[in-house]
Amino acid sequence: MTTKPKAQRFRIRRSSSTANTAAAAPSPTPLQAAPAPTSGQPSSHGAAIAMPSAVSGAVDSPATVSSENDIDAIRQEGLTGRQLRMARRVAQKNGLAVTSDFDAVRKLRKQGVDPFQRANVLDLVTPNDGQTKLAAGQMQAATAKMSPEQAKVQLPQTVQRKQTLPSTKVGADDNTADRRAGEIRRIQKDIARRRRRNIAALMGRLAMFVFLPTIAAGYYFYVIATPMYGTHSQMVIKQAESSGGGGLGSLFQGTGLATQTDSTTVQSYMTSLEAFIRLDAEHGFTEHFSDPDIDSIQRLASDASRDDAYNVFLNHIQIGYDPTEGFLKMEVIAADPAKSQEFSEALISYAEEQINLQTQRVRQDQMAGAQETYATAETRRVAALDELVRIQEEVQQTDPLAQSAALQQRITTLEIRLDDERLNLASLLENRRPNEASVNAGESEIGRLEDQIALMRGELSGGNGGSLVSNNARLRQAEENYVFQVTNVQATLMQMDTARIEATRQSLYLTISVPPIAPDTASYPKAFENTVLAFLIFSGVYLMISLTVSILREQVSS
Numbered sequence: 001m002t003t004k005p006k007a008q009r010f011r012i013r014r015s016s017s018t019a020n021t022a023a024a025a026p027s028p029t030p031l032q033a034a035p036a037p038t039s040g041q042p043s044s045h046g047a048a049i050a051m052p053s054a055v056s057g058a059v060d061s062p063a064t065v066s067s068e069n070d071i072d073a074i075r076q077e078g079l080t081g082r083q084l085r086m087a088r089r090v091a092q093k094n095g096l097a098v099t100s101d102f103d104a105v106r107k108l109r110k111q112g113v114d115p116f117q118r119a120n121v122l123d124l125v126t127p128n129d130g131q132t133k134l135a136a137g138q139m140q141a142a143t144a145k146m147s148p149e150q151a152k153v154q155l156p157q158t159v160q161r162k163q164t165l166p167s168t169k170v171g172a173d174d175n176t177a178d179r180r181a182g183e184i185r186r187i188q189k190d191i192a193r194r195r196r197r198n199i200a201a202l203m204g205r206l207a208m209f210v211f212l213p214t215i216a217a218g219y220y221f222y223v224i225a226t227p228m229y230g231t232h233s234q235m236v237i238k239q240a241e242s243s244g245g246g247g248l249g250s251l252f253q254g255t256g257l258a259t260q261t262d263s264t265t266v267q268s269y270m271t272s273l274e275a276f277i278r279l280d281a282e283h284g285f286t287e288h289f290s291d292p293d294i295d296s297i298q299r300l301a302s303d304a305s306r307d308d309a310y311n312v313f314l315n316h317i318q319i320g321y322d323p324t325e326g327f328l329k330m331e332v333i334a335a336d337p338a339k340s341q342e343f344s345e346a347l348i349s350y351a352e353e354q355i356n357l358q359t360q361r362v363r364q365d366q367m368a369g370a371q372e373t374y375a376t377a378e379t380r381r382v383a384a385l386d387e388l389v390r391i392q393e394e395v396q397q398t399d400p401l402a403q404s405a406a407l408q409q410r411i412t413t414l415e416i417r418l419d420d421e422r423l424n425l426a427s428l429l430e431n432r433r434p435n436e437a438s439v440n441a442g443e444s445e446i447g448r449l450e451d452q453i454a455l456m457r458g459e460l461s462g463g464n465g466g467s468l469v470s471n472n473a474r475l476r477q478a479e480e481n482y483v484f485q486v487t488n489v490q491a492t493l494m495q496m497d498t499a500r501i502e503a504t505r506q507s508l509y510l511t512i513s514v515p516p517i518a519p520d521t522a523s524y525p526k527a528f529e530n531t532v533l534a535f536l537i538f539s540g541v542y543l544m545i546s547l548t549v550s551i552l553r554e555q556v557s558s
Contacts, residue, residue, distance in 0.1 A: 085101065414449055
């Protein structure tokens with residue numbers, strides 16, 4: 001922000017002492033009065049009123065004639081009205097009696113006083129005002145350090161007054177219209193010459209900084225640059241489709257969003273340092289680009305470091321990913337079409353290995369857990385079966401339920417016979433004189449049946465080898481445990497099948513939609529496009545430098 005300087009304005013007026021001095025000065029004589037100005041030279045604002053013309057036959061003195069000549073010379077200097085008024089005030093300050101402003105300038109110069117010097121101008125300021133004194137002191141201190149030439153008052157100059165009356169001379173040389181036309185033609189020629197000079201300088205700068213570099217770049221792209229062949233290929237990473245499919249995950253099935261992370265990972269691996277090291281070790285990438293047949297700009301130095309070779313690898317392997325469709329687009333550039341195809345196929349094989357490594361761990365983790373659970377269930381089933389066989393061998397029963405049912409049936413049969421014998425015995429005892437032998441035989445039969453039933457009931461409830469009920473309970477518990485373990489084995493087997501299916505769903509496949517094929521014609525360099533690009537770059541740089549220099553020149557000059 002620029003703040004304009006503010007100074008107090010004041011008008012310099014003559015003090016009372018100056019006025020009294022001017023009044024006390026003697027009035028000039030007619031011989032000292034300035035001659036009246038001619039019709040072609042108008043008098044100044046401060047000029048005195050011309051005196052009446054001299055009496056006919058009177059002759060001016062040499063001093064009067066000399067002063068008039070000096071006044072005419074001063075009048076031809078073209079002093080401004082401000083300068084003339086300043087000269088009159090300086091003359092009054094020095095006590096000189098003058099008849100006009102021009103006479104004041106003449107007399108001051110005659111006394112060796114420059115009316116336009118700053119030190120003399122400061123003397124006109126009245127010393128009564130304190131602010132005026134301060135300003136005068138500051139100005140005097142400033143002018144004291146300057147040379148006399150610099151201390152002069154630099155006031156604007158006016159145009160010299162010329163003859164305003166029509167000239168009596170008639171001729172082609174004095175024709176104002178012709179002279180003006182000549183001046184116009186001269187100015188036009190000067191402008192045209194300057195314009196041609198500026199255009200020539202501009203064209204020289206453009207030729208030096210824009211055209212010549214562009215021609216050099218075009219010559220390199222068209223003549224020197226080694227042709228490069230680009231092999232294009234396109235691939236997509238797919239996930240195994242599930243037979244069921246449902247939920248939110250099925251909405252993105254088969255789209256690029258489903259395998260976006262895997263595609264990005266594969267893209268990063270294919271441009272990684274590890275992939276470059278494998279490609280260089282197996283297919284000689286560095287050796288190919290160090291071939292002397294390649295131009296020096298694109299050729300890799302024989303003693304180049306691995307980082308330099310890796311930078312060349314990144315410049316010649318271009319891999320892009322389309323997130324909408326999920327395609328990986330790859331272009332491999334080499335000096336030989338066969339080598340370009342070889343490098344492309346090698347990188348695709350590296351990508352397939354990387355995809356297999358990504359999904360192998362997930363599949364192994366899922367299958368390992370399911371297989372371990374199945375093995376544990378199978379071991380428990382075998383242990384349960386061994387326990388069942390051992391109990392059966394111990395109780396010597398294969399089917400305790402059938403044996404118990406058979407024993408119960410035998411007891412029921414003996415009880416039926418026992419009831420029949422008891423009825424027969426009761427019938428015999430109803431006679432008055434029963435047969436004693438028959439009665440004894442019936443009682444004996446009933447006793448044997450009761451003993452047999454008691455024996456069978458003892459076998460059913462207990463004995464030396466344990467009761468049939470306890471043996472039946474042990475066998476039944478062992479059978480239920482075995483059945484449970486068999487069911488558990490079946491469940492783990494189904495779980496293992498499910499884990500295998502899920503592992504299959506996690507599998508990723510790299511499908512090559514566009515296989516790499518060696519090109520017939522060179523893909524690079526694109527001479528026309530690169531030349532136009534070089535021209536635009538050089539033009540932009542030249543424009544920015546020109547604008548910067550112009551702005552700096554303007555700032556310095558201002």
